[in-house]
């Protein structure tokens with residue numbers, strides 16, 4: 001089977017973790033970023049994790065350089081455009097790109113300008129390539145509650161016009177959700193869909209909170225739901241979709257191999273899953289490579305793949321017209 005030719009949907013991909021290395025080299029020179037070398041291999045080491053990665057915190061250090069390069073509308077638009085271009089080449093038909101606007105305001109861009117630049121990049125790619133996309137606004141749990149409200153307000157006018165959802169990302173403490181109830185309710189009132197990073201670093205109960213307190217329709221990772229029957233049953237019963245990113249979980253040492261990743265058991269037991277890369281450059285992976293490992297490890301059948309694709313359509317935060325179009329690629 002030619003995996004590259006399969007139609008694909010990617011619902012969980014961070015813009016700042018998915019820069020082309022060549023572009024990072026070029027922009028580092030252009031922006032005169034002080035790094036030891038502009039050589040491709042050196043920059044690649046700054047952006048991608050190697051064997052030495054020991055934890056999620058370690059993994060997150062790979063975002064330092066990208067974020068210093070993503071402080072102008074021009075660069076943001078280009079990076080979003082190129083991400084969709086690269087994805088379209090491996091037959092990704094629909095992609096949701098997430099980013100935290102607050103991280104791109106260091107040189108004076110407003111939150112709204114940041115969001116507009118990324119949406120413009122996605123729209124331009126939609127015109128040039130056979131792919132559609134939406135942006136998800138991530139808010140950082142490591143930063144103030146104020147920026148969550150500010151980001152929600154800034155993205156409001158783009159809902160349905162390139163922005164589809166709100167997300168909480170970065171460090172995951174036990175019981176984090178309670179602090180965000182009002183903010184996420186406000187976002188839902190404006191029309192944002194909700195996906196939340198939860199159950200990524202050991203706390204299964206955070207998934208219950210993300211669903212019951214924050215109304216998450218999808219969960220970023222949800223890796224640890226097996227640790228609690230209550231959590232597991234809730235995810236299953238509510239039909240919440242897990243945005244599964246196996247290589248990222250291996251990189252952050254949540255699991256040691258594809259073989260031991262629990263998502264296939266979840267899927268066989270009737271839980272909705274979708275497969276994504278999380279961070280293409282940091283994890284040094286494409287969606288095709290991710291799928292190839294999965295096909296090889298679990299003897300996934302084409303029918304199962306099509307079923308996962310279909311479930312991904314159902315849980316995608318896009319309009320009905322796009323869903324209909326996505327359905328034309330699968331029997």
Ligand SMILES: [Zn+2]
Nearest residue numbers: 014197220278
């Ligand atoms: Zn993520």
